[in-house]
Amino acid sequence: MILDGGTGTELERRGVPMDSQAWCGMAAADHLDVLQQIHQDYLTAGADIITANTYASSRLLLEPAGFGDQFQSLNSSTVNAAHMARSASGQQNILIAGSLSHRVPIADGMAQSSINNTPAAEALATAFDEMGHMLTEQDCDLILLEMMYHPDRMRPAFEAAANTGLPVWAGFSARRGSNGEVLSFTSDADIPFEETVKILNDFNVDAAGIMHTGSDLIEDALAIVRENFDGPLLAYPDSGYFISPHWQFENVISPPALLKFAERWVDCGVQVLGGCCGLSPAHIEAYRPLKVAINRQS
Numbered sequence: 001m002i003l004d005g006g007t008g009t010e011l012e013r014r015g016v017p018m019d020s021q022a023w024c025g026m027a028a029a030d031h032l033d034v035l036q037q038i039h040q041d042y043l044t045a046g047a048d049i050i051t052a053n054t055y056a057s058s059r060l061l062l063e064p065a066g067f068g069d070q071f072q073s074l075n076s077s078t079v080n081a082a083h084m085a086r087s088a089s090g091q092q093n094i095l096i097a098g099s100l101s102h103r104v105p106i107a108d109g110m111a112q113s114s115i116n117n118t119p120a121a122e123a124l125a126t127a128f129d130e131m132g133h134m135l136t137e138q139d140c141d142l143i144l145l146e147m148m149y150h151p152d153r154m155r156p157a158f159e160a161a162a163n164t165g166l167p168v169w170a171g172f173s174a175r176r177g178s179n180g181e182v183l184s185f186t187s188d189a190d191i192p193f194e195e196t197v198k199i200l201n202d203f204n205v206d207a208a209g210i211m212h213t214g215s216d217l218i219e220d221a222l223a224i225v226r227e228n229f230d231g232p233l234l235a236y237p238d239s240g241y242f243i244s245p246h247w248q249f250e251n252v253i254s255p256p257a258l259l260k261f262a263e264r265w266v267d268c269g270v271q272v273l274g275g276c277c278g279l280s281p282a283h284i285e286a287y288r289p290l291k292v293a294i295n296r297q298s
Helices: 008-013 024-030 034-046 059-065 068-089 121-137 152-164 193-201 217-224 255-267 281-285 288-297
Strands: 049-052 095-101 141-148 168-174 174-176 180-182 207-211 234-235 241-243 246-247 269-274
Touching: 008 246, 008 255, 024 034, 024 059, 024 068, 034 049, 034 068, 034 141, 034 234, 034 281, 049 068, 059 068, 059 121, 068 095, 068 121, 095 152, 121 152, 141 152, 152 168, 152 193, 168 193, 168 234, 174 217, 180 193, 180 217, 193 217, 207 217, 207 269, 217 234, 217 255, 234 255, 255 269, 255 281, 255 288
Parallel strands: 049 095, 095 141, 141 168, 168 207, 207 234, 234 269
Antiparallel strands: 174 180, 241 246
């Protein structure tokens, strides 16, 4: 299956302002037309799954930004934009993934949140349960756990997703260490990636894989996921980098280069291909030949 590409970064690419606290979380408030068009463009490019723009709209981000009272209305509008795009496409077999992340505010000029900026366990659980309940109420077809990497925030996110009763897909993020090793994406410490993905042994997720990670690292990280998970694999890389509150569209991978990497991921058993930050509908369209070839083989 083909997943869509970046949503928050595509909003920024199209001129939607990013919030210094909630990043792309507030985009639906005044730019629903742009958001719906992005979803539609991904469907036109060949996506089978579109992701609601809820990655950065939990109360953990909206409250510090001063928009906590808009949690329900904002997220309802955001998910509805995905439903509207699906309806406009005429393809009722399209899946809508509700994004649930453990993101917290990131200070301007920084790439990640401070180690001292992790909310208390109770606050995390409450916020994630609220988001999971909202995504279920808004008729999402599955929960997509995005950018799982922080050891103190992951477990309550997994628990909240499991409590929804919906299918759960888990996307982990990794980075390369100074000695070439695969590490958790967090910059707080050099945590071996295998320690991060061991959480898969404690939860019954329906698909798992690597996201928001450079294309050149995904294959190595997938091998570690496979050691802890025997279900369907997913891969959706990023390209460029983040300096809060803006994505830096520098040296973004070309669609043909992405396709070459994807061919190798499919050889490794990946069944769901997509894109994360920095990647656009043109990148998703690049997967079409690979999907056609696989379908013919099937």
